[in-house]
Amino acid sequence: MNETFAAFDAKRMVKEIGELNVKLLRAAETLTEIEEVDVGTAPKELVFEVDKVRLYRYQSEKKATCKTPVLMVYALVNRYYMLDLQPDRSLVRKLLDNGIDLYIIDWGYPTPADRYITLDDYINEYLSDCVDFVRESSGSKAINLMGICQGGTFCTIYSSLHPKNVRNLVTLVTPIDFSPDDALLFSWSKKMNGDRLVDTYGLVPGDLLNAGFLMLMPFTLNLTKYMGMLDAMQDKEQLLNFIRMEKWIFDSPAQAGECLRQFLNDLYRDNKLVKGELELGGRKVDLKQVTMPLLNIYAVGDHIVPPSSTKPLNDLVGSKDKELYEFKGGHIGVFVGSKSQKELAPAIADWLHRR
């Protein structure tokens, strides 16, 4: 034991550490050469805005073959450009290539002045205004709604309150049933005092929510991710791809306190949506009123929104035409993975074309 230090191979040790530091320097060198981190580059046009909410319509060289336009609704907790992270990892571009007329909502970056915006405001005002705009501008009485994650929850609630405005509903990795404990976020949220969080901050910082997300896999997300990239970081393109994802991960908007309060208390804690007890704008949200065709997509390896939270939607709605689609991947892979580009986008487009 005492001879341990005297006996090991110092040369090899120093060589390994030295190689590590050379990689570090080279990575730093490549990082300094990056002038711009471009995300969300698919061409689009701002067609409508209200307060901080903006509605974009994507431009495509190909003519839309699906007559009814699709309005994509992303979550509030992250930015929508994850769906169009880079040209070769873009669910948006794939849907456009498959003949979809696509709109998307940008919820913006809430400021302290927005702390009193409620869940009712987001769904029955902002989302409703955007749906009405798309309906009027396209001449369609009802449009297609595609909701992602929390955006899917919003779309589902909207569809139950205004079913006549929705032709088809597509939900991706959408939390509906918040009772399962097989996802850490769900079990942790139940033990959290949401009222104190909102009363203290008013506008809850995005960094705080991010810290929670990173805690789900602390070693993978804080250590191995970076060490794993060290070899690839000398390639500028690979590094840029990595940085784009990093930019999205840490670009978390603050959350309007009152909306977050109701989401945490009524959904995460009390699971009112599936119980039929959720009230919005004085009206009860009844999932049986969702009668339009439904395509519900879940990711098998989703550690943020487990399948046990997503799948129950199909049993709760009143739709006769409903489909459950299993995607073999994780929560993020469903948007940016190569499988998503090859399989998921065409499957969604095909489903919509047939309706």
Added chain:
Amino acid sequence: MGKSADKNASVFDAWVKSQKDYFDTWTDVTEKFQQALRGIDLAAGATSDAADLFGLYRHWRQTFGKYFDSVLNSNPLSATQDTMSKLFGTADTYVWLYEYWAPMVKALQERALSGDAFKDVFDPSKYAELLNKIFGFRAAETLNEFVTQASSLVETWGAKGELLLRPWSEAMAKNVDALTGMAAGDADASMEILHNVYAAFDSTFGKAFKIPAVGKDREQIELLLKTLDKYAVFLARNTEYQHTIVSTGQRAMEKVVGACAEKLTSNGEVAGFEDFFELWTSVQEKEYLALFKTEDFARLQGSVLDAALDVRSHFYKLMELFLSDYPVALRSEMDDIYKTIYTIKKSLRELKKVGAGMIGMQQEMASLKRRVSAMEEKQPTRRTAAKAARPAVKKKKTASPGKTVTRKKAGRKEGQK
């Protein structure tokens, strides 16, 4: 871009070269060090000896760290800055683990280290430091500063308390002598007693009558003490939380060592450091996931967050009190304004809807009128029929200029327009 890229390349090439020279020197020094130590009975604690060696690395890292910082600051993109910062932080963790791995592996090879004996060389406080870094257990600078300031304020308050009592005790001591004189019939003694009492009062409570009302100060002190109390509660819960995290990490480390020993026993090979790093991270992740899934942990985490928010909300109240005398908008005032703006916006939206509804109604009315007119054209009403039935009215000659013609109007029958 080309010139700056060339400039960058030459800077980095120089760094790489200087680092290579540094590490060659390091290798040379280490070999000589080892030769000098061979045969000497080293004290237990390979970690400390290894630390001396890795101390050289840390010194290099610190020296070049400032150059890395200048590179970071010159880069305008926050995404790349953040990534570079995380990358270097991760590398430090990687090397730290290396420091532990190298002597451990050798000890395993010589069968001098088992899972139990590992504890002798394992430094829990250093490992806790590493885990604290990974999990971000670092109190905010503002909070630390606040606690330092608040503690010194409370100490000052205690010192002030002593100042309050001392004049009275001194006066009492003097009065004892004066009472003796008064008993002996000294007329000046009673005046002296009165003088001593008045002086004590004037230098203590009497000051209160000469300064503004102390309501706000008292409120500040009370809130300050309450905040410190909340901070103590947070510290206690956070300590329990950190303890849970660190002890889980240590248990995981024992499993890692056990796995390494098992691998060595089965095939006699020592895994390279990269394999060890992979094993370490996967075992740690698995152990922590098992901990995170427990209800006890969820409850503990919730209580730590609750306590932290409690401190924060009291801190905000304290700041409001401190800032209330300054010409700045306070948070509570801004919240009032935000609430008013929100309510007005909502009312405006409702009114717009009503207005849009009214416009809609107007358009419907106009549309109805047009339909009625169209129907009237197709199906004549009584009025139009009566008009059609009336004989054509002959045109009467107009009077020649200068002559006035008076016509009587025909009387209208009831019902006729």
